[in-house]
Amino acid sequence: xxxxxxxxxxxxxxxxxxxxxxxxxxxxxxxxxxxxxxxxxxxxxxxxxxxxxxxxxxxxxxxxxxxxxxxxxxxxxxxxxxxxxxxxxxxxxxxxxxxxxxxxxxxxxxxxxxxxxxxxxxxxxxxxxxxxxxxxxxxxxxxxxxxxxxxxxxxxxxxxxxxxxxxxxxxxxxxxxxxxxxxxxxxxxxxxxxxxxxxxxxxxxxxxxxxxxxxxxxxxxxxxxxxxxxxxxxxxxxxxxxxxxxxxxxxxxxxxxxxxxxxxxxxxxxxxxxxxxxxxxxxxxxxxxxxxxxxxxxxxxxxxxxxxxxxxxxxxxxxxxxxxxxxxxxxxxx
Amino acid sequence: xxxxxxxxxxxxxxxxxxxxxxxxxxxxxxxxxxxxxxxxxxxxxxxxxxxxxxxxxxxxxxxxxxxxxxxxxxxxxxxxxxxxxxxxxxxxxxxxxxxxxxxxxxxxxxxxxxxxxxxxxxxxxxxxxxxxxxxxxxxxxxxxxxxxxxxxxxxxxxxxxxxxxxxxxxxxxxxxxxxxxxxxxxxxxxxxxxxxxxxxxxxxxxxxxxxxxxxxxxxxxxxxxxxxxxxxxxxxxxxxxxxxxxxxxxxxxxxxxxxxxxxxxxxxxxxxxxxxxxxxxxxxxxxxxxxxxxxxxxxxxxxxxxxxxxxxxxxxxxxxxxxxxxxxxxxxxxxxxxxxxxxxxxxxxxxxxxxxxxxxxxxxxxxxxxxxxxxxxxxxxxxxxxxxxxxxxxxxxxxxxxxxxxxxxxxxxxxxxxxxxxxxxxxxxxxxxxxxxxx
Numbered sequence: 115x116x117x118x119x120x121x122x123x124x125x126x127x128x129x130x131x132x133x134x135x136x137x138x139x140x141x142x143x144x145x146x147x148x149x150x151x152x153x154x155x156x157x158x159x160x161x162x163x164x165x166x167x168x169x170x171x172x173x174x175x176x177x178x179x180x181x182x183x184x185x186x187x188x189x190x191x192x193x194x195x196x197x198x199x200x201x202x203x204x205x206x207x208x209x210x211x212x213x214x215x216x217x218x219x220x221x222x223x224x225x226x227x228x229x230x231x232x233x234x235x236x237x238x239x240x241x242x243x244x245x246x247x248x249x250x251x252x253x254x255x256x257x258x259x260x261x262x263x264x265x266x267x268x269x270x271x272x273x274x275x276x277x278x279x280x281x282x283x284x285x286x287x288x289x290x291x292x293x294x295x296x297x298x299x300x301x302x303x304x305x306x307x308x309x310x311x312x313x314x315x316x317x318x319x320x321x322x323x324x325x326x327x328x329x330x331x332x333x334x335x336x337x338x339x340x341x342x343x344x345x346x347x348x349x350x351x352x353x354x355x356x357x358x359x360x361x362x363x364x365x366x367x368x369x370x371x372x373x374x375x376x377x378x379x380x381x382x383x384x385x386x387x388x389x390x391x392x393x394x395x396x397x398x399x400x401x402x403x404x405x406x407x408x409x410x411x412x413x414x415x416x417x418x419x420x421x422x423x424x425x426x427x428x429x430x431x432x433x434x435x436x437x438x439x440x441x442x443x444x445x446x447x448x
Numbered sequence: 449x450x451x452x453x454x455x456x457x458x459x460x461x462x463x464x465x466x467x468x469x470x471x472x473x474x475x476x477x478x479x480x481x482x483x484x485x486x487x488x489x490x491x492x493x494x495x496x497x498x499x500x501x502x503x504x505x506x507x508x509x510x511x512x513x514x515x516x517x518x519x520x521x522x523x524x525x526x527x528x529x530x531x532x533x534x535x536x537x538x539x540x541x542x543x544x545x546x547x548x549x550x551x552x553x554x555x556x557x558x559x560x561x562x563x564x565x566x567x568x569x570x571x572x573x574x575x576x577x578x579x580x581x582x583x584x585x586x587x588x589x590x591x592x593x594x595x596x597x598x599x600x601x602x603x604x605x606x607x608x609x610x611x612x613x614x615x616x617x618x619x620x621x622x623x624x625x626x627x628x629x630x631x632x633x634x635x636x637x638x639x640x641x642x643x644x645x646x647x648x649x650x651x652x653x654x655x656x657x658x659x660x661x662x663x664x665x666x667x668x669x670x671x672x673x674x675x676x677x678x679x680x681x682x683x684x685x686x687x688x689x690x691x692x693x694x695x696x697x698x699x700x701x702x703x704x705x706x707x708x709x710x711x712x713x714x715x716x717x718x719x720x721x722x723x724x725x726x727x728x729x730x731x732x733x734x735x736x737x738x739x740x741x742x743x744x745x746x747x748x749x750x751x752x753x754x755x756x757x758x759x760x761x762x763x764x765x766x767x768x769x770x771x772x773x774x775x776x777x778x779x780x781x782x783x784x785x786x787x788x789x790x791x792x793x794x795x796x797x798x799x800x801x802x803x804x805x806x807x808x809x810x811x812x813x814x815x816x817x818x819x820x821x822x823x824x825x826x827x828x829x830x831x832x833x834x835x836x837x838x839x840x841x842x843x844x845x846x847x848x849x850x851x852x853x854x855x856x857x858x859x860x861x862x863x864x865x866x867x868x869x870x871x872x873x874x875x876x877x878x879x880x881x882x883x884x885x886x887x
Binding site for chain 1 (some may be wrong): 454457459494615671687697699701742750756760765770771775777778779780781785788811813815817820821823825827828830831849852860861865868
């Protein structure tokens with residue numbers, strides 16, 4: 115037997131240990147996140163009709179094209195297949211009004227990928243969440259268009275579909291009672307918010323679909339549950355305590371949790387691993403800070419909604435958190 | 449319930465290739481290549497010349513340095529060459545080449561019969577030193593040095609590391625199953641040398657048969673068998689001690705700082721052989737495995753047998769390997785040729801196929817934090833890799849605890865960006881050592 119045994123080898127690869135890897139990859143993580151956002155994105159098309167589809171396509175296509183051309187120009191490997199530019203485009207589209215004029219998302223996508231991501235060095239080096247930078251860029255450039263919300267009746271054509279104002283906008287300008295009256299009664303309001311039949315940015319409306327996607331990411335271990343729980347919990351507690359007219363603890367935490375972009379932000383943007391602290395303890399600080407800033411902007415700021423700026427502001431302090439919050443080194447306890 | 453430690457990863461253990469295969473004793477090789485350096489510490493100098501006739505078990509290289517270990521002929525025959533040869537750890541190293549005379553004769557007086565219970569600890573330790581015993585898990589630290597703690601370090605516990613947490617490797621598992629009495633005798637001898645009453649065998653629960661066998665073999669000896677959770681790196685010295693004693697070896701310290709000495713399964717077998725039979729360390733059990741090997745086996749091989757010879761005994765390759773590794777896939781060293789010899793620390797010869805060794809292209813760190821969660825030492829591996837990439841070697845050492853890294857590879861295994869963190873860690877360590885040497 116040994117006489118005929120094969121002992122031929124080709125060129126042997128020599129590298130540092132370890133010699134095996136788990137089967138996760140950046141592309142797998144990114145495409146999974148994209149996939150779990152699809153139901154909420156489809157719901158936006160169902161709600162707001164073809165304009166929503168158009169905005170989605172523009173954002174994704176321009177994001178990927180921008181990344182392609184920048185990498186081509188810089189002679190870097192083209193990585194548009196890893197799903198990260200796709201994700202930036204998808205999140206940007208979900209964060210702006212569906213019926214916005216076509217050139218605005220074009221500019222936003224270029225800003226997100228070109229400025230927020232590639233001036234910093236590309237994937238892994240950006241300080242700020244690219245999609246949120248894109249959104250902030252547009253909000254500063256076209257404040258009217260960015261706050262003109264479509265009626266969520268595209269293909270749904272419900273008789274009592276809410277008009278073009280977001281729940282948080284009504285809350286800010288007309289007060290809580292007006293908002294409840296707007297939806298009918300309290301339970302109708304919660305149900306609308308939960309399912310997503312309300313005004314708002316294209317992909318932020320359906321709490322239930324976003325929650326399902328987020329829970330799947332937690333199950334797969336791609337995001338830590340502590341982040342959405344702490345961020346949403348903080349908003350809930352602060353708006354409950356200070357959000358009411360009748361003194362302490364008369365606010366409506368559930369309304370605040372289900373409206374605006376909080377669910378989308380807490381599950382999909384405050385969990386953007388590149389721009390948040392690397393330790394779980396640091397991520398909890400980040401999430402609580404983002405929740406507190408969101409509440410602050412909603413309750414006393416000039417804007418009705420603050421998730422975007424809250425996360426961007428916390429992105430700024432991520433390096434600081436990472437410097438201060440370290441894991442406890444083995445052998446250093448006691 | 450089994451106990452565990454913080455961090456770690458769960459790679460597929462791939463032990464099925466060889467776990468069920470009884471140890472086979474390889475035929476005496478026609479030629480052996482025995483490197484003069486098979487341990488951490490001072491290299492040995494040859495004490496034989498080309499043309500000398502040597503017997504099995506005869507000392508062929510030694511040195512007077514304390515942190516060192518003598519080297520013995522593993523076959524009887526003629527020294528035909530003393531020259532530089534490929535070495536699995538050091539690249540190249542002076543080696544003594546012996547051609548077999550076919551007789552496989554022991555040097556005079558061996559093997560003998562001794563009762564360790566009647567021998568004084570100091571004499572036991574000298575026997576262990578003379579037999580060339582070193583740590584056989586791969587680190588090859590001279591065993592007698594490990595058994596000589598300074599008097600201010602009071603040792604209270606001896607731990608036998610039977611975790612065998614590296615995927616693919618099954619040599620220790622088979623030794624535990626097939627020669628439990630020798631293992632237990634080796635443990636008892638070690639405990640006598642150290643003067644400790646408490647002995648613990650730590651073993652991963654993926655080896656229930658070995659746990660049972662050891663429980664029977666240790667009955668009445670006072671040695672406790674502790675099943676451990678199957679998780680890599682359970683068998684790393686520091687995590688093993690943490691799990692079994694609850695104590696953490698201080699940063700920069702040694703197990704003896706918390707009163708513990710750990711030995712590997714192969715090592716206690718060598719200790720038992722050295723003391724009870726006077727047999728020096730000239731052979732060891734090695735797992736030859738991996739997807740590329742036709743018939744994976746656990747082989748009892750003479751030191752100095754080449755990897756190629758060992759693989760041939762397993763029917764050669766059924767698929768062309770792209771990587772040949774000494775040791776396991778997590779911490780083993782990739783080899784450039786099959787002409788390297790088996791040394792005292794060769795726990796496995798792993799031949800990986802292209803599919804098994806596919807590690808993917810390295811991408812930028814996306815700061816996902818998986819490495820931080822996986823690190824059993826509580827470090828931030830991603831930062832170490834980034835600092836290594838940017839030549840910030842000193843920052844890595846001073847601000848990111850570079851020297852606490854045990855290079856277990858858990859971070860690299862779990863990294864979705866496929867970053868070679870251990871590579872950068874080794875680079876940083878080497879550069880810091882070079883800088884320190886310059887001063």
